[in-house]
Amino acid sequence: MPPPHPETWLRVTPEGLHCLPGGFTVDPVRPVERAVVTHGHADHARPGHRAVLATPETLAIMRARMGEGRAGESQQPIRPGEEVTHNGVRIRLAPAGHVLGSAQVCLEWKGSRVVVSGDYKRARDPTCAPFEPVPCDVFVTEATFGLPIFRHPPADGEVAKLLRSVALFPERTHVVGCYALGKCQRLIALLREAGWDRPIHLHGALMGLCRLYEELGVRLGDLRPATVAEKAALRGAIVLAPPSAVADRWARRLAEPVVAVASGWMRVRQRARLRGVELPLVISDHADWAELNRTVDEVGAPEVWVTHGRDDALIHAMAGRGIRGRALHLIGLGDDEEDAAPGGGGDAGEHAAAAEGATA
Structure with missing residues (x-):
């Protein structure tokens, strides 16, 4: 029997991307029974969950930003490379290179592997571990800067x-x-x-x-x-x-x-x-257009799901390389100040602003 397609065991819910057999949600935007959190930015790390699994640094950041009592009644730290199994689902974290403690969530169930990137960048950052590409069947990526205009300089x-x-x-x-x-x-x-x-x-x-x-x-x-x-x-x-x-x-x-x-x-x-x-x-903690496409190619997934950001252009570019793209439109991601343009969050005017031109 072939491995189950990730669509059969990972579902978009009002809370976020939910793992059905595992009974947990990745970066839930509402309080849930079990949460796996990629990093400490407030659009990904929300208060009020009963149990939270994340890197030690992310848990420390959550406690600092929310208070000890709101960062999860139960907190389970695991470091990148360590692995836990919950209800038959293997969970491993890999560095995302976004901020200190940021991690990709690698999930395996019955031979099917999904990697949820959270937010990430490929540029060097002396304050956190660099992104590590992980081969998978489905790669779940952000696309904050998913337009060809966005090319971040060194x-x-x-x-x-x-x-x-x-x-x-x-x-x-x-x-x-x-x-x-x-x-x-x-x-x-x-x-x-x-x-x-x-x-x-x-x-x-x-x-x-x-x-x-x-x-x-x-x-x-x-x-x-x-x-x-x-x-x-x-x-x-x-x-x-x-x-x-x-x-x-x-x-x-x-x-x-x-x-x-x-x-x-x-x-x-x-x-x-x-x-x-x-x-x-122009200093960003997110992957630019070239880095998003490079990452998709490096992980080798035949299918890529886009959580938030400028998904249309990225999905179109992937289709030209034979990669199936799917926009998840997860609510609440990218709305925090960490991802927003100065003075406000992303809005319908972003594409017009991007088309207007870029700095040298």
Whole structure:
């Protein structure tokens, strides 16, 4: 008897992608009895589940963001490469390269293998383990940047652009909008690698997760709160803040701020202009168009399901290579600030914005 097709044992439900024989849901958007969570961003890691299985780092991030009592009544940590079996379904995690602790969920039942990627990137990140392709029968992928316009440049080149601007405008404060989990810590680590050994100042909303990263073994160097620093002390400094803060009154207290945002959405010129971004930095924690297609080819799955994002173009491109694509349209994924363009989430205008053109 051939292995069962994954459509017979993995179903889309209002809660998310549910494994019928295993009795658990991957990244559920509503409280469930059993959850397997790919990473700690709030559109994937929700509170109120009875039992949660994830990497130790993801569980620590969930506790930090939600509180101990809301991150799962029962928490089961497993590291990438370890394996557990639940109701006959083998569960293994593999690194996703998205943020610290992020993992792909590899499921096997009766000889059929599905890999659920969660969010992922293929670019190097000194703060987390790199993505590992896992051969499978069905690959379940995101497509946040699933349009040909999205080609992310090397992140170290964008950091060099930031440091050149700091050198050019030594009397001004460079304030960089970046998301609290993953992007902030990656940017700090890249700045350290580029030779920036001065203090980096942080908006208060970023401090807690940076402390947690350090507790989990990621060294970030001298970090200081921006809110208590004198204005004069911030001349020539780099300040990191949530994207929502760089354009509001909080940033006005800085010394002639150069407003920057680190995001894959900065590839779209219209986004940068509308948000008043003087220095767009194209640094993304998601796979770009080329990386999405490369990953699909590397895992070798004859069928690919797309959870969220720009699925039409990706499915069309895969069909040209003989790969069957299916859009799952999972509700709630990609709606968190971690995946949204600065100033708001994705909307119907994204395709128009992307068509308008990209930055150099």
